[in-house]
Amino acid sequence: MNKTLKATPPVQLWEVFIRSRSGLAHKHVGSLHAEDAELALQAARNLFTRRGEGLSIWVVPSHLIVASDPSEKGMLFEPALSKAYRHPTFYNVPEEVGHM
Amino acid sequence: MYTQALNDLPTPHNLEDAEKMANFQTRIDSEDRIEANDWMPEAYRRTLVRQISQHAHSEIIGQLPEGAWITRAPSLRRKAALLAKVQDECGHGLYLYAAAETLNASREALMDQLMEGKAKYSSIFNYPTMTWADIGAIGWLVDGAAIMNQIPLCRCSYGPYARAMIRVCKEESFHQRQGFEIMMTLAKGSARQKAMAQDALNRWWWPSLMMFGPPDTDSQHSDQSTRWKIKRFSNDELRQKFVDATVPQAQFLGLTLPDPDLRQDEVTGNWMYGEIDWEEFKQVIAGNGPCNQDRLASRRKAHEEGAWVREAAAAYAARQASRHAA
Numbered sequence: 111m112n113k114t115l116k117a118t119p120p121v122q123l124w125e126v127f128i129r130s131r132s133g134l135a136h137k138h139v140g141s142l143h144a145e146d147a148e149l150a151l152q153a154a155r156n157l158f159t160r161r162g163e164g165l166s167i168w169v170v171p172s173h174l175i176v177a178s179d180p181s182e183k184g185m186l187f188e189p190a191l192s193k194a195y196r197h198p199t200f201y202n203v204p205e206e207v208g209h210m
Numbered sequence: 211m212y213t214q215a216l217n218d219l220p221t222p223h224n225l226e227d228a229e230k231m232a233n234f235q236t237r238i239d240s241e242d243r244i245e246a247n248d249w250m251p252e253a254y255r256r257t258l259v260r261q262i263s264q265h266a267h268s269e270i271i272g273q274l275p276e277g278a279w280i281t282r283a284p285s286l287r288r289k290a291a292l293l294a295k296v297q298d299e300c301g302h303g304l305y306l307y308a309a310a311e312t313l314n315a316s317r318e319a320l321m322d323q324l325m326e327g328k329a330k331y332s333s334i335f336n337y338p339t340m341t342w343a344d345i346g347a348i349g350w351l352v353d354g355a356a357i358m359n360q361i362p363l364c365r366c367s368y369g370p371y372a373r374a375m376i377r378v379c380k381e382e383s384f385h386q387r388q389g390f391e392i393m394m395t396l397a398k399g400s401a402r403q404k405a406m407a408q409d410a411l412n413r414w415w416w417p418s419l420m421m422f423g424p425p426d427t428d429s430q431h432s433d434q435s436t437r438w439k440i441k442r443f444s445n446d447e448l449r450q451k452f453v454d455a456t457v458p459q460a461q462f463l464g465l466t467l468p469d470p471d472l473r474q475d476e477v478t479g480n481w482m483y484g485e486i487d488w489e490e491f492k493q494v495i496a497g498n499g500p501c502n503q504d505r506l507a508s509r510r511k512a513h514e515e516g517a518w519v520r521e522a523a524a525a526y527a528a529r530q531a532s533r534h535a536a
Contacts, residue, residue, distance in 0.1 A: 118318040118513075119287070121520070122527075140374070143317060145520075145527035149388045157301050160294075161381070180247045 123172040124150040126157075128164035136168050144169075231258060236437050243369040246312035254438055258368050260312050261440065263320045266306035267331035270324070271505050273299045275339040276348060284342060291388045292345060298381050305374040310372045325510050334421050336499030343396055343403075343410035349389015351411075351418040351456065357382050358452045359422065362442035371440075390459065397463040404464075411460070414467040419483065420491045422449040428488075450480055459480045 127136035139158050144150035150169040153192040158164065178186055194200045203210050230249055237244065244250055273296050280296065307317040323329040334352055339345065360382065363375040381484035396407035423429060423445040435441040443451075457474075460467050471484030493499065 114236070118322055119524070120316060121319050124304075138376075140305060141311070142304065145523040146530060149523060149527075157304055160297070161300070177247065180245070181249070 124169045126154045128167040130167040262310040269303035309370040309374040333494040343406040347410035348391030348416040353385040367439040
């Protein structure tokens with residue numbers, strides 16, 4: 111029970127994106143470990159498309175993804191909310207003009 | 211359930227910024243989802259790593275009792291289904307390890323803890339699969355109990371865990387149905403086949419009820435998990451739902467649940483069950499179940515025997531990378 115094992119060496123992490131059908135964008139579905147891109151693709155196929163979930167797979171090494179900082183959420187995204195004039199509903203068009 | 215040892219959680223320390231804590235709780239209360247890089251209390255992170263990794267270990271160890279019957283399945287149809295089910299369990303383990311990794315735990319370290327006997331997994335997988343009917347009983351009862359537990363986890367406050375659970379639940383319903391079909395075939399078969407189904411039910415019924423964890427009166431850490439919306443129903447609530455769903459199914463099969471005290475409450479309609487042997491549960495969780503040693507030994511053996519594959523893949527990747535650089 112207490113036999114000490116050699117620590118398992120870490121294996122590269124990949125993010126997986128799948129296009130579920132033609133006409134749709136690739137969407138993030140999860141992540142997996144693989145030593146190289148070819149094995150990552152194979153693993154993604156086995157792990158995420160066992161029931162016809164996709165027609166195309168992208169794998170990207172996780173460390174290459176650059177993400178915005180969640181603590182800067184306010185600074186980055188709040189201004190969009192205060193700019194109502196960017197939305198069509200900001201402008202009044204009389205009903206008799208019809209659909210615009 | 212798959213995370214029974216949660217009930218042994220250390221008491222969380224309250225050293226963190228009170229304002230951050232308050233904001234965090236407000237987000238939880240408004241049903242906002244917490245994502246990987248968001249601020250979270252250390253105790254929330256620890257609770258999740260523990261729960262998710264136990265859940266992952268349960269999926270991985272859960273392959274063993276059923277895997278033992280792949281070569282002995284009675285027909286090609288049954289064999290293909292069982293193989294697909296066991297492959298799903300492996301996939302579920304991987305989704306869950308990935309969810310744990312978003313909390314800064316490493317999969318390799320978590321797996322090493324399991325193999326060193328330092329991590330817990332569901333007590334249910336420490337019981338032996340002695341006959342083919344056990345495969346039916348596991349699908350029907352064990353996966354049935356798992357689904358009961360996992361459906362509310364799809365709304366867990368931690369986004370990556372909830373998303374993993376949605377995938378798992380989608381795949382899991384086939385597991386329960388294939389198990390029930392095996393039981394149905396045996397129950398409607400010869401007298402010996404029916405006896406085999408009854409025997410499997412007798413052995414799996416109580417351990418399945420134990421999967422939901424200790425009774426609410428003994429489960430002191432559920433409160434915090436409930437406040438954090440990791441847990442949406444108590445152990446006893448989920449257990450009752452499971453019993454209520456399962457009793458009519460057993461009646462349909464013409465099998466008898468091994469509980470002389472089982473009776474339907476006239477007012478609530480709930481099926482009231484007899485006393486669960488919590489001493490047995492404690493023993494199995496503590497490592498003294500019928501198969502604990504065997505399960506860990508099998509897991510270690512598979513890991514050791516796969517070492518050359520991991521090493522070869524690493525060596526190949528390193529060589530390709532150096533060629534690329536040259």
